[in-house]
Amino acid sequence: MIFFYFLFFITSCTAAANPLSIRVLLEKIPAPKAMHITLYAPDGFIIYTHTQKKPIREPHPFLGIECQNGIFLLHTKPSLSSKKKITKNNLVCRTKTVTIKPFSKTPLTINNKQYQGDCTIHIDDAYKAYYLINTLALEEYVYSVLICESYAHWPLEMQKIQAIATRTFAAHCMQEAKKNKKIYDIKNSIFHQRYDGTHQYSHLREAIEQTKNIIITHKNNIALTMFDACCGGIIPSKLSTIDFTKAPYLKRSYRCTFCKNFSLYRWDYSCSLKDLTLALSNSPHKSKILACGPLQNIRISDYDSAGSVHTLECKGKKKSMTLPSHSIKNCLQKGLKSKFFTIEQTKDIVTFKGKAFGHGLGLCQHGARAMINKKYDYKKILAFYFPGTKLSPLTTQLLKV
Numbered sequence: 001m002i003f004f005y006f007l008f009f010i011t012s013c014t015a016a017a018n019p020l021s022i023r024v025l026l027e028k029i030p031a032p033k034a035m036h037i038t039l040y041a042p043d044g045f046i047i048y049t050h051t052q053k054k055p056i057r058e059p060h061p062f063l064g065i066e067c068q069n070g071i072f073l074l075h076t077k078p079s080l081s082s083k084k085k086i087t088k089n090n091l092v093c094r095t096k097t098v099t100i101k102p103f104s105k106t107p108l109t110i111n112n113k114q115y116q117g118d119c120t121i122h123i124d125d126a127y128k129a130y131y132l133i134n135t136l137a138l139e140e141y142v143y144s145v146l147i148c149e150s151y152a153h154w155p156l157e158m159q160k161i162q163a164i165a166t167r168t169f170a171a172h173c174m175q176e177a178k179k180n181k182k183i184y185d186i187k188n189s190i191f192h193q194r195y196d197g198t199h200q201y202s203h204l205r206e207a208i209e210q211t212k213n214i215i216i217t218h219k220n221n222i223a224l225t226m227f228d229a230c231c232g233g234i235i236p237s238k239l240s241t242i243d244f245t246k247a248p249y250l251k252r253s254y255r256c257t258f259c260k261n262f263s264l265y266r267w268d269y270s271c272s273l274k275d276l277t278l279a280l281s282n283s284p285h286k287s288k289i290l291a292c293g294p295l296q297n298i299r300i301s302d303y304d305s306a307g308s309v310h311t312l313e314c315k316g317k318k319k320s321m322t323l324p325s326h327s328i329k330n331c332l333q334k335g336l337k338s339k340f341f342t343i344e345q346t347k348d349i350v351t352f353k354g355k356a357f358g359h360g361l362g363l364c365q366h367g368a369r370a371m372i373n374k375k376y377d378y379k380k381i382l383a384f385y386f387p388g389t390k391l392s393p394l395t396t397q398l399l400k401v
């Protein structure tokens, strides 16, 4: 699932990567918090540092990385839990930034997870955070994402749809990163696309092969291929807070009802006012809720014709406050599956009656899955969810900014 993000980008400053490779942010660790990274490659490593012209060949299969005063220490200490100190015998190098590749063509194990490609560790200029970045071939990345964003048992046609949407979204992020001179292209979370390293579901390679290098374009630009689990039948063009001028193909003006048999097409969730007060007390709205006092009533104060709730009026014992719907959604994450809901209150129990699982824009995965049962092919399905787009090969020309 992709979090709706495209109006916001943070910037940074290093050279752009090979356009057919993608740089995935695995972790951003606030400095000076202690940092330990363990790498494993059966035949050892090739290490590129900023200080030495020639790469270092390290045959030891385990490599530990720690940071002291903004400098990374790479060592072959038996284990990070070992009481043995870093000495000149086990210290491989000191460096401010480092790229590490496995010596042979095996996946690289980073903190017990396997990744294709290599990893770069970098500290920002202000010494505020460490960045752990995995750089790998785009096609390998798409293969890896399939297992996180699709289901391994779904049919090939569905995997092809997801592969194209994932590749296109990644290419869009690569282009934005280039534009904003970021040190990575994409995050590994729902903020962008979930990615957890490589996997063993090799039958998914068929979908990568059959869609190799194909992306979705609109007027010769890489499309922003948003996707979520279930649109709940909402009509995206009725969403009033989205600026569709940047992505007119997301402004679908007709309903998808193919997902209607999915369990979260409609959902409801109940909680007591006491629990809601408690959830808000443990959130960034703590001071507001303390000023309001225990909640007595909650109602929707602003929504659009798509049914997306914008704000809620929360009446406390002492006073009332208005909260954006995403604040309530974040507090009740497991309960509220989307911002499309109505509220019913009986005494101190609040019931949210909702539809959709996600943001409702772009590809509806469960809808697409149902369309395959009705014999639609992947091209027709993508055209249904991204009207006005076409399929094109990804070229370096398209990635230009």
Ligand SMILES: [Zn+2]
Pocket: 230, 231, 232, 233, 256, 257, 258, 259, 260, 364, 366, 367
């Ligand atoms: Zn749908």
